[in-house]
Amino acid sequence: MKTFVYIDHFKGAVQPASWEALGLAKSLGTASVVLFGSGVDAVAKAAFEYGADEVLVADDAALTDYRAEPYASTLAALASSQSPDLILFPTTARTRELAAMIGVDLNTGVLTDISGLEASGDQLIATRPIYEGKLIEKAVCSGKPVIATIRARAFPKPEAEASKSGTATKVEVKSETLTNVDGYSTSESAVNLGDAGVIVSGGRGVANNPSLTPPDGMDEKQAEIWRAQQGFALITELANVLGGAVGASRAAVDGGYIPYSHQVGQTGKVVTPDLYIACGISGAIQHLVGMRNAKLVVAINKDADAPIFKQARYGVVGDLFQIVPALTEAFRKKLGK
Amino acid sequence: MKIIACIKQVPDSEAKVRAEDGKVSWGDAPLVINPFDEYAVEGALQQKEAQGGTVTALCLGPESAKEALKHALAMGADDAILITDPALEGIDTLGAARVLAAAIQKIDGVDMVVFGRQTLDNGAGITSAQTARILRWPMLGLAGQIKVHDGRVSVERVIEEGRQNVSAKLPAVLSVVQSIGEPRYPSFMGIRKASKANIPVWSLSDVGASASEAIVKRTELMNPPVRETAVDIIAGESPAEIAEKLVDKILAEKVL
Numbered sequence: 001m002k003t004f005v006y007i008d009h010f011k012g013a014v015q016p017a018s019w020e021a022l023g024l025a026k027s028l029g030t031a032s033v034v035l036f037g038s039g040v041d042a043v044a045k046a047a048f049e050y051g052a053d054e055v056l057v058a059d060d061a062a063l064t065d066y067r068a069e070p071y072a073s074t075l076a077a078l079a080s081s082q083s084p085d086l087i088l089f090p091t092t093a094r095t096r097e098l099a100a101m102i103g104v105d106l107n108t109g110v111l112t113d114i115s116g117l118e119a120s121g122d123q124l125i126a127t128r129p130i131y132e133g134k135l136i137e138k139a140v141c142s143g144k145p146v147i148a149t150i151r152a153r154a155f156p157k158p159e160a161e162a163s164k165s166g167t168a169t170k171v172e173v174k175s176e177t178l179t180n181v182d183g184y185s186t187s188e189s190a191v192n193l194g195d196a197g198v199i200v201s202g203g204r205g206v207a208n209n210p211s212l213t214p215p216d217g218m219d220e221k222q223a224e225i226w227r228a229q230q231g232f233a234l235i236t237e238l239a240n241v242l243g244g245a246v247g248a249s250r251a252a253v254d255g256g257y258i259p260y261s262h263q264v265g266q267t268g269k270v271v272t273p274d275l276y277i278a279c280g281i282s283g284a285i286q287h288l289v290g291m292r293n294a295k296l297v298v299a300i301n302k303d304a305d306a307p308i309f310k311q312a313r314y315g316v317v318g319d320l321f322q323i324v325p326a327l328t329e330a331f332r333k334k335l336g337k
Numbered sequence: 338m339k340i341i342a343c344i345k346q347v348p349d350s351e352a353k354v355r356a357e358d359g360k361v362s363w364g365d366a367p368l369v370i371n372p373f374d375e376y377a378v379e380g381a382l383q384q385k386e387a388q389g390g391t392v393t394a395l396c397l398g399p400e401s402a403k404e405a406l407k408h409a410l411a412m413g414a415d416d417a418i419l420i421t422d423p424a425l426e427g428i429d430t431l432g433a434a435r436v437l438a439a440a441i442q443k444i445d446g447v448d449m450v451v452f453g454r455q456t457l458d459n460g461a462g463i464t465s466a467q468t469a470r471i472l473r474w475p476m477l478g479l480a481g482q483i484k485v486h487d488g489r490v491s492v493e494r495v496i497e498e499g500r501q502n503v504s505a506k507l508p509a510v511l512s513v514v515q516s517i518g519e520p521r522y523p524s525f526m527g528i529r530k531a532s533k534a535n536i537p538v539w540s541l542s543d544v545g546a547s548a549s550e551a552i553v554k555r556t557e558l559m560n561p562p563v564r565e566t567a568v569d570i571i572a573g574e575s576p577a578e579i580a581e582k583l584v585d586k587i588l589a590e591k592v593l
Contacts, residue, residue: 065501103463142553183502
């Protein structure tokens with residue numbers, strides 16, 4: 001089987017699931033890495049090290065920033081001329097759009113966010129979560145190529161071998177575009193929960209520390225948010241010691257405690273870290289389906305009857321404002337940080 | 338401006354969704370407007386307020402989906418259209434995008450089409466981009482803010498690395514995320530208007546589209562494996578003692 005593996009990157013920083021897609025492609029047959037951008041030699045080199053059989057590069061000023069139209073047209077033209085059986089992407093904001101568009105151009109199906117892919121005869125059967133992860137479906141695509149975006153951390157990442165190298169092949173660029181990139185603002189810190197090995201999350205309980213006295217002049221809502229931010233500061237500290245990311249429940253993002261980009265569950269943001277620590281999260285169903293595939297779940301909550309404890313391996317019935325800093329301290333000591 | 342908000346009807350997100358005999362069951366939970374599409378309606382209404390014009394809610398689904406359209410009307414949409422046809426049963430996203438694109442062309446003179454970021458059921462989040470591609474209109478996805486000026490639309494896209502500012506000429510297709518603003522509650526007047534509304538129903542032949550054979554087909558539907566966990570509650574005399582015990586347990590699991 002011949003597979004195209006699309007490497008998704010932002011200014012040369014590769015989404016790690018791109019390499020997981022490459023590993024999956026290699027397990028099925030030959031893997032042709034597809035790489036777009038400008039000045040992407042280092043990424044091409046890495047693609048060979050991760051096991052690409054060939055690297056097809058469109059390196060052009062018109063492709064400096066991701067834009068849907070030139071990227072989709074370049075990729076669709078390349079797929080038309082080389083007829084891969086399968087095109088794999090990591091699942092990101094960019095690739096959902098790109099996969100969707102080449103699905104139109106190539107008149108074939110798109111399977112998003114897959115967590116499994118098996119060959120059965122000449123068919124590929126994909127496993128993917130639906131209904132916010134409350135159900136799992138197996139689905140097939142009768143079109144060719146099959147287009148799929150893979151969920152981060154669902155497939156093993158191959159080992160890079162520095163001895164592997166090759167020469168990238170230049171491909172033709174279709175540069176017509178309908179959209180302008182006017183710039184970037186980083187008002188909100190980047191969060192990538194999908195790739196995180198450890199996630200420490202906070203919920204409504206994070207605002208529930210009456211012993212804190214907010215600064216004068218705040219109304220009730222401002223004081224609640226201020227309290228919650230003190231709580232999230234503790235959670236962030238614990239996440240930092242563990243090299244992890246900060247997550248949040250819907251209650252916490254709806255409450256304005258932390259930006260939406262941290263939300264676990266519901267938006268389809270299903271996370272699969274090795275360790276998930278839920279602090280002050282009671283465990284609404286949307287949240288549970290978002291995190292229940294974590295390898296190890298730890299819950300800290302005042303309410304011993306909170307549903308989150310049913311998903312947890314270890315639990316602490318107590319005040320997160322006391323337990324979380326103590327955990328940070330204990331990890332710091334044991335991990336020698 | 339002529340604005341279309343594309344919406345879908347889905348089981349309520351609180352529903353206990355289960356696989357039963359290969360079919361999706363949501364018990365007696367209500368069918369509601371897809372929560373992400375409420376943001377699409379909100380985004381469309383904001384642009385109507387800023388620019389003048391109309392908002393039409395467009396939905397592809399069974400007769401029952403009129404209730405979702407009524408929610409959009411109650412929020413403030415000017416009118417609503419339901420596309421329903423027996424041939425749409427089992428349609429995939431590409432087929433749905435083709436029907437929506439044909440309907441948007443039939444409506445004619447449309448300046449902006451707004452989608453929610455994804456649906457709660459299939460959750461692929463690709464129908465918006467496919468519709469844009471079929472129409473050959475620009476796609477501005479995952480917009481957290483929208484501004485229209487001089488026939489151009491500028492959005493702030495929320496992507497993994499932060500926020501990207503992108504602009505394009507109208508007409509354009511957008512999808513919106515939660516930062517667009519909380520969807521407004523239907524007003525009393527809105528609810529009254531919606532309850533009396535006579536929602537036009539278009540068949541595929543009205544739209545001038547045909548239902549293409551689904552390329553993506555479900556072969557199996559499963560409930561996720563139930564995790565058998567008996568929670569081990571860690572107790573102790575002090576937070577420090579509890580933390581110490583818990584850290585030892587976590588480290589013993591060798592997940593770090």
